[in-house]
Amino acid sequence: MAKALRVRFQPPLAVTLLILGFFVFIPMVSAFEYSIRTPLTGGYGWTHYLWAIREEEFFHYIFRSGWLAGLTVLITLIVLVPTMTWLHVSKSPIRPLIDGISLLPLVIPVVAFAVGAQISFPEFVQNTVLELPFLYFVLALPYAYRSLDIGLNSIPLKTITEAARSAGANWWRTITAVIVPVIRGSVMATIALTFALSLGEYTLTVLLHWDTFPTWVTFVAQDNILGAIAISMMSLIIPFLILTVITLFVPERSMQGRK
Amino acid sequence: MSSKSLSLRNISKRFGNVIALDNFNLEVGVGELVALLGPSGCGKTTALRVVAGLEHQDAGTVLVADKNISDVPAHKRNMGMVFQAYSLFPNLTVEENVAFGLQMRKVSKHLRLKKAHELLDLVGLDSQSKRFTHQLSGGQQQRVALARALAFEPEILLLDEPLSALDAQVRVNLREEIRRLQLSLGTTTLFVTHDQEEAMAISDRVGVMNSGVLEQIDTPDALYNKPASSFVASFVGTMNRIPAHISDGMVEIFGSKVVALKRGNENGKVHALIRPESISVVATTAQGNAKVLTRSFMGASSNIICQTSDGTIVQSLMTSASTGDLLPGSSVQLRVLSSEVLVANV
Ligand SMILES: Nc1ncnc2c1ncn2[C@@H]1O[C@H](COP(=O)(O)OP(=O)(O)OP(=O)(O)O)[C@@H](O)[C@H]1O
Ligand SMILES: [Mg+2]
Numbered sequence: 230m231a232k233a234l235r236v237r238f239q240p241p242l243a244v245t246l247l248i249l250g251f252f253v254f255i256p257m258v259s260a261f262e263y264s265i266r267t268p269l270t271g272g273y274g275w276t277h278y279l280w281a282i283r284e285e286e287f288f289h290y291i292f293r294s295g296w297l298a299g300l301t302v303l304i305t306l307i308v309l310v311p312t313m314t315w316l317h318v319s320k321s322p323i324r325p326l327i328d329g330i331s332l333l334p335l336v337i338p339v340v341a342f343a344v345g346a347q348i349s350f351p352e353f354v355q356n357t358v359l360e361l362p363f364l365y366f367v368l369a370l371p372y373a374y375r376s377l378d379i380g381l382n383s384i385p386l387k388t389i390t391e392a393a394r395s396a397g398a399n400w401w402r403t404i405t406a407v408i409v410p411v412i413r414g415s416v417m418a419t420i421a422l423t424f425a426l427s428l429g430e431y432t433l434t435v436l437l438h439w440d441t442f443p444t445w446v447t448f449v450a451q452d453n454i455l456g457a458i459a460i461s462m463m464s465l466i467i468p469f470l471i472l473t474v475i476t477l478f479v480p481e482r483s484m485q486g487r488k
Numbered sequence: 489m490s491s492k493s494l495s496l497r498n499i500s501k502r503f504g505n506v507i508a509l510d511n512f513n514l515e516v517g518v519g520e521l522v523a524l525l526g527p528s529g530c531g532k533t534t535a536l537r538v539v540a541g542l543e544h545q546d547a548g549t550v551l552v553a554d555k556n557i558s559d560v561p562a563h564k565r566n567m568g569m570v571f572q573a574y575s576l577f578p579n580l581t582v583e584e585n586v587a588f589g590l591q592m593r594k595v596s597k598h599l600r601l602k603k604a605h606e607l608l609d610l611v612g613l614d615s616q617s618k619r620f621t622h623q624l625s626g627g628q629q630q631r632v633a634l635a636r637a638l639a640f641e642p643e644i645l646l647l648d649e650p651l652s653a654l655d656a657q658v659r660v661n662l663r664e665e666i667r668r669l670q671l672s673l674g675t676t677t678l679f680v681t682h683d684q685e686e687a688m689a690i691s692d693r694v695g696v697m698n699s700g701v702l703e704q705i706d707t708p709d710a711l712y713n714k715p716a717s718s719f720v721a722s723f724v725g726t727m728n729r730i731p732a733h734i735s736d737g738m739v740e741i742f743g744s745k746v747v748a749l750k751r752g753n754e755n756g757k758v759h760a761l762i763r764p765e766s767i768s769v770v771a772t773t774a775q776g777n778a779k780v781l782t783r784s785f786m787g788a789s790s791n792i793i794c795q796t797s798d799g800t801i802v803q804s805l806m807t808s809a810s811t812g813d814l815l816p817g818s819s820v821q822l823r824v825l826s827s828e829v830l831v832a833n834v
Contacts, residue, residue: 388575391542392633394562395569397592397640403563406591410579 235385242469264458264465277459286445291467293358293441297473305373305423306416308366311400313374314408317381318390331374334367345438358439372422380415381408423472428464490566491676492553493641494517494539499548501534508534509545510700516644519674521667522705523687526697527723532680535697536646539678541565552643563592568637568675572649574629576621582618582632584606589640600639610669611645627658634666645670645677651686663690684724688712696720718832721761728767730801731834732760739829740797742777742821747828754794760788761830764805769794769814776819777804783814794820 230475283288315325346364347355352374366373389411393403409416431443440448442464450457494516501509508531524532537543541551543560549556557565568589576585583604584591590600608614611631621629622761623789630650637645647666651659659726667690670677681687688708695705695721706715715721723730730741734755738745741760748758769780778794781801790811791805802822814820 308818384578385573385575388571388573389577391540391562391570392575392636393577393588395540395542395565395646396589396636397563397566398588399561399563402592403671406588407577411577413579487824 230305260458261462264455274396277455280456281459290442290445294428297361298424301365301422302420309377311404313377313381314404316332329390332371334360334373338431343433364433365430367422369426373419374483376415376418380412384411490641490643491518491674494644494676495551497549499545500610501545504830507664507700512702514702516675516676516678520692521677522681522695523668523691524697525679525681525684525687525694531700532697533648535646535807536680540569540646542568565810568642568644569646570633570637570650572652576629576632582619585632585637586639588636593640603639607639611635623632627654630807644674647679650680673776675821696723721830726764727760728762730762734758734760739831741824747758747833749828757834758831759834762824764803766826767804768825769804770807771813771818772821772823776821778822780814780816780818780820782816783811
C-alpha cells in the first residue's frame with residue numbers, strides 16, 4: 230500500500246505545483262478565510278455571503294453574464310466548426326493565413342481595440358449589449374481556434390467526412406452528426422474556454438461602458454471588499470455547476486467511442 | 489431492385505499539371521461488377537471519386553441509368569462507398585454505423601436497425617453490433633464499412649481498394665464475400681484495385697487503366713488471352729518478352745516459326761509476348777538453347793526460370809510431374825507451345 234502511494238520526486242512537477250500553490254491556491258484560501266471572518270466575535274460566519282445572495286443585483290448580473298457567455302459559445306461554435314472543418318477538408322492554401330489571423334486578438338491591446346470599436350462601430354451596434362458576445366468571440370478566438378484545431382487534426386477528417394457524405398449526409402448533418410461528436414473532447418474544451426473567458430471579461434466591457442458581473446463585482450469592491458470576495462467565490466461555483474450539468478447530459482457511452 | 493447502370497463519358501480531370509483522367513470512358517451494366525486495375529497513380533481512385541461526386545470532373549458526363557448526374561452533390565447520389573482507409577465513425581456503435589445512411593434518409597429507428605442487423609448478419613458480424621469500431625479487427629471494420637455502404641440499397645457500390653490494408657488470408661476471404669454479396673444483392677459495382685489477381689478473381693469484367701485512359705476492358709479470360717496492347721499483356725498475368733525476328737507475318741522463336749498476331753512492326757526486330765504456360769522446357773543431353781536457373785515447386789505446377797544462350801530470362805509454368813529432371817544448371821530445349829504469338833515493338 231505504502232509502496233503504491235510513493236510518488237517519485239519530480240523536480241519540474243514540484244516547481245509547477247509550488248508556483249501554483251503560492252500564486253493561486255494560497256491567495257484563494259486566504260481570501261476565502263478573510264471573507265468569512267467575523268471580527269466582532271473573533272469567529273467565522275457567512276454574513277457576507279448571505280448579504281450577497283440577498284442582493285438582487287447579484288442574480289441580475291450573474292444571469293446577464295451567463296447568457297452573454299452562452300451566446301458567445303454559440304457564436305463560436307456556429308462560426309468556427311464549419312469554417313475550420315472546411316479549411317481542414319479542402320486543404321485550402323489560405324489555411325496558414327487564417328491560422329495566423331486567429332492569433333491576432335492575443336497581440337492587439339484591448340484598450341486600443343475598445344477605443345477603435347467606439348470610434349468605428351455604428352450607433353445601433355454600440356447601443357445593444359449584443360455587441361459583447363461578438364467581441365468576446367474575437368477575444369476567445371485564439372483559444373477556441375487552437376482547441377478545435379487539435380481535435381480536427383487528431384482524426385482522419387477527410388475520410389470520415391467523405392464517408393458521411395457518400396452515405397447521404399449533407400454538410401450540416403456531417404458536421405452535427407459526425408464531426409462534432411467525434412471531436413467531442415475538443416468541442417467541450419472550446420465551450421469551457423470560451424464560456425470562462427466571456428464570463429470573466431472585464432477590460433473591454435468596462436471600456437465600452439457595459440455592466441456585467443465582473444464590472445459589478447469591481448464596483449461593489451469599492452466600498453464592500455468582503456462582499457466582493459464573497460460574490461467572486463460564489464461565481465466560481467457557477468461555471469463548475471454548468472460543466473457538471475453538461476457532462477451529465479452528454480451520454481457516457483459516446484465517450485467510449487473516442488480512442 | 490434499386491441497382492442502376494453507370495456510364496462515364498469523356499471524363500477529364502486534372503490536378504494542376506497532373507492529368508489524372510484523360511477522356512476516360514467506361515460503361516458498367518446493371519448488376520455487373522467491374523474492376524478498375526492499373527498501376528499506382530493511373531487515375532483509378534480519381535475515376536471512382538468522380539462517380540461518387542467527391543471530385544468534380546473538368547469535362548465529360550457521369551450517367552446513372554442514362555440520367556446525367558454530373559451536377560448532383562455527393563450526398564444525393566445514393567452510392568455506397570467503401571474506402572481504402574478505415575472510415576467508420578468512431579462515436580457510433582457497429583449497428584449505428586451501418587444504420588447511418590438510413591438515418592440520413594429519415595428511416596425510423598426501428599426499421600433502420602432492423603436493416604442494419606440484416607446486413608451485419610450477411611457479413612457475419614451480427615454478434616458485434618453493439619461494439620464500438622475500434623474494438624474490431626481491420627477485416628471486421630471493412631466488413632462493417634461494406635454493410636454500411638449497402639444498407640441504404642445504393643444504386644451503385646464503389647469500392648476503393650477496400651482490402652489493401654488487410655493480410656493475405658483475410659483479403660482472399662473477404663473478396664469472395666464481397667462477390668457473393670454483390671451477386672445476391674445484384675448491386676452494380678465498381679471495384680478499384682491494383683491487385684490483378686483480386687480483379688480477375690471476382691469481376692465480370694476488368695478495365696485496365698494506364699495514365700488516365702482505359703486501355704482495355706474485357707472479361708478476365710479475354711484480358712488474359714487476348715490483351716489489346718502490350719501494356720495490358722504485361723500488366724495482366726506474367727508475360728515473357730522474348731526478343732525475336734519477324735518476317736512475312738511469322739516470328740522465329742527458339743529456332744521455330746510461329747504465326748504473329750498482328751501488332752507492331754511487320755518486319756525486323758520485335759518482342760514476342762508469351763505466357764509461361766505456353767513455353768515447354770525439356771531436358772536435353774545435347775547442347776540445348778537454354779539453361780535452367782531455378783525451379784520452384786508450387787504443388788501441382790512448378791515454375792521454371794531459364795536463361796537462353798543470348799541471355800534472355802524466360803519463365804515457364806509446367807505440371808510438376810514433368811519437371812523432375814530440370815535441375816538448376818542443366819541444359820534444356822525451350823519450345824513455344826502455342827501456334828500464334830503476340831508481338832510488340834522493341
Ligand atoms: N487531390 C489531388 N491533388 C493533386 N493531385 C492529385 C490529387 N488526387 C490525385 N492526384 C494525382 O492524380 C493522379 C491519379 O491519382 P489517383 O489517386 O486517381 O491514382 P490511383 O490510380 O488511385 O493510384 P493508387 O493505386 O496509388 O491509389 C496521381 O498522379 C495523383 O498524384
Ligand atoms: Mg487509389
